[in-house]
Amino acid sequence: MTLYLASQSPRRRELLAQLGVAFDILDVEVAEIPQPGEPPIDYVRRVAHDKARAGRQALETATQADAIVIASDTEVVLDGDIFGKPKDAGDAQAMLRRLSGRTHEVISAVWLMSAARERGxxxxxxxxxxxxxxxxxxxxxxxxxxFGKAGGYAIQGKGASLVEHLEGSYSGVMGLPLFETAHLLASFGVAV
Structure with a gap:
């Protein structure tokens, strides 16, 4: 059984490696566009699922039927708005102005998929x-x-100096919630 991470994110690679599991990388392309009226939590869950499914489809053609694909999505949400990644400097500044002095949510979904089952x-x-x-x-x-960071900041970098308080998962804010990931891996028989 081989584990594949469907992500090009260096942060997700670092986080998954912390769990001590061997894995390979899959490059998948998935549209990350919220559907009209789609709640942010449903959107993040759907994108993680879509990434895992795209990874499984790529492996099916390569006869990797026994593989497990892990995928994740993370978004910053404030006042019901999904921030995504800033398009340019002006967009990043606008995001940070909105986040300034306020509490926002960081929603991170992780999804595992094998040929026989899936769970997120x-x-x-x-x-x-x-x-x-x-x-x-x-x-x-x-x-x-x-740039390249949901909400326009990196909690694992200099962005940590902007954060007054964190309630929840530090690794989830980085892009891969390790508690949930370890729990899912164990349920698929992957020793962590």
């Missing part, structure tokens, strides 16, 4: 940002860290 779990964390001045926002964005 969702982790919701609450992150409170300190009040951010314009110079702090500008400097953080100019450093480049917000």
């Amino acid at each position: 779990e969702v982790c919701v964390s609450r992150v409170r940002f300190a009040s951010l001045s314009e110079p702090i926002i500008s400097a953080y964005v100019a450093g480049g860290e917000p």
Whole structure:
């Protein structure tokens, strides 16, 4: 049995490696567009599921029927709005302004899929940002860290200095909730 991580995220690779499991990487392309009226938690769960399914489909053609695919999606949500990744510096600054001095949710879903079964779990964390001045926002964005990150910040990097309080899963905010991931892996017979 081979485990595949359907993600190109270096953070997810690092996090999964912390569990001490051997895995290979799959590059999958999945549309990450919320459906009209779709609640954020359902959207994140669906995208993680879609990534796992895309990974399984890629493996079926390569006769890897005994493989397990793990996939994840993480989104920052404030006032019901899914932030996604900033498109440019102006978008990153706008996100950080909205997050400033407020508590937002970070929803992270993880999904495992084999030929015979599938199962997923969702982790919701609450992150409170300190009040951010314009110079702090500008400097953080100019450093480049917000790009490619949901909500425009990286809690594992300099973005940690923006976080006043975290309630929930640090690894979930990074992109792969390790408690839920370990639980799912064990249920599929993968020793962690």
